[in-house]
Amino acid sequence: MHKKLPVLLLTSVFVVATCGLIYELIAGTLASYLLGDSVTQFSTIIGLYLFSMGIGSWISKYFEKDILFWFIQIEILVGLVGGTSSSILYLVFESAASFRIILYSLVGITGILVGLEIPLLMRILKDRYEFKDLVSKVFTFDYIGALLASIVFPLLLIPYLGLIKTSYLFGILNVAVALIVCLNFHKEIKRASYLKIASIVSLLVLLAGFVLADVITKYSESLGYNDTVIYSKSTNYQRIVLTKKGKVLRLYLNSNLQFSSDDEYRYHEALVHPGLSAIPGAKKVLVMGGGDGLAVREILKYPGVNQISLVDLDPGMTNLFKSNPMLTELNKSSLLSPKVKVINADAFSWIRSQNEKYDFIIIDFPDPSNYSVGKLYSNSFYRLVRSILSEDGMIVVQSTSPFVAPKSFWSVNKTLESVGFFTTPYHNYVPSFGDWGYIMAATKPGYKVPEHFPEEVKFLTKEGIAQMLYFPKDMQKQDAEVNKLNNQVLVKYFEQEWGSVSYQ
Amino acid sequence: MGFNRKGFLLRSALVMGGIFLNGCVRKLSGRNEKYRHIKGHLKGPDEKAGHMLRDKIVIAEPSYSKKVKTLIIGAGISGLSAGRWLKKQGMADFEILELEDHAGGNAHSEGNTVSSYPWGAHYITIANNDDELLIDFLKENGVITHFENGLPFYNEFYLCFDPEERLLIKGQWQEGLIPKFGISQQDQEQIDKFFALCNQLKYAKGEDGKYAFNIPLDASSEDKRYRDLDQMSFKDYLVKAGYNSAYLLWYLNYCCKDDYGQQIKDVSAWAGLNYFAGHKGTAANAESGAVLTWPEGNGFLVNKLKSYLKPHIRTSVMATSVVSNKDHVEVDVFDMLKNQTYTILAEQVIIACPQFVNKRILKNTDRNLFDYDQLNYAPWMVANITLTDFPASGLQTLSWDNVPYGAPSVGYVYSGHQQVDHGKQAKVITFYLPLCDREPRVSRLAAYSRSYDQWLDMIIPELEYMHPEITPLIESVDVWVWGHGMISPSVNYIWGEDRKKARSSVAGQIFFAHTDLSGISLFEEGFHQGINAAKSLLEVNR
Numbered sequence A: 001m002h003k004k005l006p007v008l009l010l011t012s013v014f015v016v017a018t019c020g021l022i023y024e025l026i027a028g029t030l031a032s033y034l035l036g037d038s039v040t041q042f043s044t045i046i047g048l049y050l051f052s053m054g055i056g057s058w059i060s061k062y063f064e065k066d067i068l069f070w071f072i073q074i075e076i077l078v079g080l081v082g083g084t085s086s087s088i089l090y091l092v093f094e095s096a097a098s099f100r101i102i103l104y105s106l107v108g109i110t111g112i113l114v115g116l117e118i119p120l121l122m123r124i125l126k127d128r129y130e131f132k133d134l135v136s137k138v139f140t141f142d143y144i145g146a147l148l149a150s151i152v153f154p155l156l157l158i159p160y161l162g163l164i165k166t167s168y169l170f171g172i173l174n175v176a177v178a179l180i181v182c183l184n185f186h187k188e189i190k191r192a193s194y195l196k197i198a199s200i201v202s203l204l205v206l207l208a209g210f211v212l213a214d215v216i217t218k219y220s221e222s223l224g225y226n227d228t229v230i231y232s233k234s235t236n237y238q239r240i241v242l243t244k245k246g247k248v249l250r251l252y253l254n255s256n257l258q259f260s261s262d263d264e265y266r267y268h269e270a271l272v273h274p275g276l277s278a279i280p281g282a283k284k285v286l287v288m289g290g291g292d293g294l295a296v297r298e299i300l301k302y303p304g305v306n307q308i309s310l311v312d313l314d315p316g317m318t319n320l321f322k323s324n325p326m327l328t329e330l331n332k333s334s335l336l337s338p339k340v341k342v343i344n345a346d347a348f349s350w351i352r353s354q355n356e357k358y359d360f361i362i363i364d365f366p367d368p369s370n371y372s373v374g375k376l377y378s379n380s381f382y383r384l385v386r387s388i389l390s391e392d393g394m395i396v397v398q399s400t401s402p403f404v405a406p407k408s409f410w411s412v413n414k415t416l417e418s419v420g421f422f423t424t425p426y427h428n429y430v431p432s433f434g435d436w437g438y439i440m441a442a443t444k445p446g447y448k449v450p451e452h453f454p455e456e457v458k459f460l461t462k463e464g465i466a467q468m469l470y471f472p473k474d475m476q477k478q479d480a481e482v483n484k485l486n487n488q489v490l491v492k493y494f495e496q497e498w499g500s501v502s503y504q
Numbered sequence B: 001m002g003f004n005r006k007g008f009l010l011r012s013a014l015v016m017g018g019i020f021l022n023g024c025v026r027k028l029s030g031r032n033e034k035y036r037h038i039k040g041h042l043k044g045p046d047e048k049a050g051h052m053l054r055d056k057i058v059i060a061e062p063s064y065s066k067k068v069k070t071l072i073i074g075a076g077i078s079g080l081s082a083g084r085w086l087k088k089q090g091m092a093d094f095e096i097l098e099l100e101d102h103a104g105g106n107a108h109s110e111g112n113t114v115s116s117y118p119w120g121a122h123y124i125t126i127a128n129n130d131d132e133l134l135i136d137f138l139k140e141n142g143v144i145t146h147f148e149n150g151l152p153f154y155n156e157f158y159l160c161f162d163p164e165e166r167l168l169i170k171g172q173w174q175e176g177l178i179p180k181f182g183i184s185q186q187d188q189e190q191i192d193k194f195f196a197l198c199n200q201l202k203y204a205k206g207e208d209g210k211y212a213f214n215i216p217l218d219a220s221s222e223d224k225r226y227r228d229l230d231q232m233s234f235k236d237y238l239v240k241a242g243y244n245s246a247y248l249l250w251y252l253n254y255c256c257k258d259d260y261g262q263q264i265k266d267v268s269a270w271a272g273l274n275y276f277a278g279h280k281g282t283a284a285n286a287e288s289g290a291v292l293t294w295p296e297g298n299g300f301l302v303n304k305l306k307s308y309l310k311p312h313i314r315t316s317v318m319a320t321s322v323v324s325n326k327d328h329v330e331v332d333v334f335d336m337l338k339n340q341t342y343t344i345l346a347e348q349v350i351i352a353c354p355q356f357v358n359k360r361i362l363k364n365t366d367r368n369l370f371d372y373d374q375l376n377y378a379p380w381m382v383a384n385i386t387l388t389d390f391p392a393s394g395l396q397t398l399s400w401d402n403v404p405y406g407a408p409s410v411g412y413v414y415s416g417h418q419q420v421d422h423g424k425q426a427k428v429i430t431f432y433l434p435l436c437d438r439e440p441r442v443s444r445l446a447a448y449s450r451s452y453d454q455w456l457d458m459i460i461p462e463l464e465y466m467h468p469e470i471t472p473l474i475e476s477v478d479v480w481v482w483g484h485g486m487i488s489p490s491v492n493y494i495w496g497e498d499r500k501k502a503r504s505s506v507a508g509q510i511f512f513a514h515t516d517l518s519g520i521s522l523f524e525e526g527f528h529q530g531i532n533a534a535k536s537l538l539e540v541n542r
């Protein structure tokens, strides 16, 4: 046998160990990004991984002949599976139901293959070392590799390469080891040329992945997200992107921030309670837009409300907020409540065919940044809303920032007034949005600040509302035109006012 | 005349020879690679009917006859409006014959899975406030919902949504169609001056106290001062008045192409000015001059008119001959589906067909003699184009009407614009090309000889000019050729003798209604043509 063999093989123990641990870390990190709750995710993945390695070691006894051949073969396989695993997980995440199965299968397979490697290696080396030497050498390299992996992973790999590239890189290292061993010992291995070709092809595949990963990363960077993108999907209507940094989740629709999980309660409490708490007998509530279920979560704090209809255009959105564990934790599974009926329809078309009345109507559409959304802020739309509002009912409209976009805000106010509503504009501070505005409207004048709010509220108080109703000098009411389908002034105001501000 | 005819033949031969040669080259070189994915058809008014009328194909003897008190021939806007009026006056025994398999004429519309779309007429302007008949019709059909301070309040779903119009000029899309991006001070001054004039003409009145310009045009003043403007071309008028700004002239030329299918040199000054001064409607909730439109264009109004007339309309039935006898009118009709001829004996008939058809079908009838050749019809090509997507960014988005400066077409209209919902990714746009570079007869023959691919050669480059890289997004292009699209208000037609003669009825039995008898092809004119004919008919009965 070749003299170089032991040295080479021991180096490969080192690489194999590093790669193995890296795959495990990648799977754990990805799972906690995507599924949330890192403690559970990491411990289940580590557990499963170790268990699979055990299975691998156990299987190793069934390999009797051509052990070097099998070692190289397995090395290539580990490289392939481990290298592509994070891309696969990213890609299949959107079909949420099967995600866990695929995640655990990948972890399992990688674990079994890695578990096979060390016993096989030890058997290849067993004739060259004393048993005690062998064990100590192999395990030393194994543990050094593991240490190295656990240090470089958080400090170098994730910040500089990102998850996807890291896994391709280690896949490449894995296969490279296979190729080198194969080239050096081709005389001693059966079917060396097959192994050579297999490893070269695998190397090319992984290399391509590495390069393409760059494209994907660049793309998500070009969207301007500072945080890690953990979910992104283009539905028929919009691009939904979820990011995570630390504990904070942020949702972007077409690159516009919709909420940030650390302060969204300020927005949603302000949107819902000043109005709903002022209608003691409210039973039926309608929410338009707001497919994230966060406004619905607030409404569910009123036991008297027994029917909530949520109209949101995009099933992609409501399904995500019904099924993703991180998101259902945030909205308290509100969309799954038996009181809630989710209707995926265009709000304008839907409302034209309605005649049932509602006691409280929440209008939580995206900002009027284009003409198709602008229609949902028009007098024609509000007239239809009025026609389905019960006599003592009230509506509330999210109306962009009265600080940044005063003309837009007061145009919404004027438009509501133009169809016969009595309005109550107010605003509050939401750190990730800035000073944000809402307008309540009713068919009768005389809004009274409610005495009580549901116990669970974190932000709202009676005194707080008094402040919210007050518009300081720099946000005073401005003259603005009524927004109509045939003038769409709001979209123009909005463009002027937000155009000069760099978008969140 | 003889010389004129020879010249015409020569010009036609040259143009068609060119198209034929180009067609041969196309056949040899194969279909343009870039268009290969595009589906679609060449369409147009029923060809068989056209042949039957033109080529005098021998038509079988009538196999039976039946009696109908009143017969209307033609179910375009004019014929339908006549029918609606008869119905409103309590008449029950009447039929409306239409040779196509649908009513609507030039206001016909269709649809696909993406959207409805027009094949011809696609909008009307808000009604003039003294046009009570039209206002009543719009009120009956929910287009006007109520009145505020005496002004009509138009249904907001029918008023054209914003953004309404945009113009591609100097590589930029600007809002509105009157050129303003990058034009000089002098140009701007001329534009302002012209519109100041129009504003003044809008409310100018003749000696008889009537508006100088109006719609329907027969309601306008007889004052010679204004009517004499019909005797010169719009172009000559403008030159004489010192207008020479290329941008203003382009815009006015565009307007005449858009509404009359002709250039300023080929329409009368009276017609040209009426475009700007005739519409003076005001509304409680829209600006003066605002337009009403629907995804299916004026197909919407066709359906409203049809709703009064369900049991009376017979489609796929063509009148082939109309003979006036002492006690009745004998009308031979051909059932296009059953291939069968029969005779209808009617007491009175309203013919709501264009006069070039009437010339063929009126037999042994001493209609007040006039020169049919004085009626020029502008040919049009309309294409409905389905796009899988229309990339838009921010406010740079589709408007209802999208026009390229200086191009042969008058741009395209986006049918989905009037939808309130979020809208699909796929879209249909309707592309309008008036064929007015040559005299109508030559353009018409040329249009009839073009193949589908040759039409694509005219449509796609213009679309690409407006929206580079759009070709791969085109799923289908359906092309419709209107040989006789609309009457042209040529010099001396509107207030000339021929139009007057052509309008007079025959022996209290046969009445005429068609936009070609008013001289400008607008829904409002057809609407009144129909009512006027119906009124004269009822008058005789009384």
Ligand SMILES: Cc1cc2nc3c(=O)[nH]c(=O)nc-3n(C[C@H](O)[C@H](O)[C@H](O)COP(=O)(O)OP(=O)(O)OC[C@H]3O[C@@H](n4cnc5c(N)ncnc54)[C@H](O)[C@@H]3O)c2cc1C
Pocket: B073, B074, B075, B076, B077, B078, B079, B097, B098, B099, B100, B103, B104, B105, B106, B107, B119, B120, B121, B122, B123, B124, B298, B317, B318, B319, B320, B352, B353, B354, B357, B361, B380, B382, B482, B484, B485, B486, B513, B514, B515, B516, B521, B522, B523, B524, B526
């Ligand atoms: C491309 C294009 C765009 C236009 N855009 C507009 C617009 O935006 N707004 C607008 O107001 N106007 C527009 N117009 C003008 C439009 O033509 C008129 O508004 C109106 O529809 C004309 O109606 P009509 O009844 O006078 O004529 P037609 O529509 O010509 O009606 C005549 C009818 O008679 C039928 N007919 C003919 N011969 C016979 C026969 N022998 N037997 C039985 N039936 C027969 C025909 O099939 C037809 O249905 C447009 C026209 C074109 C071509």
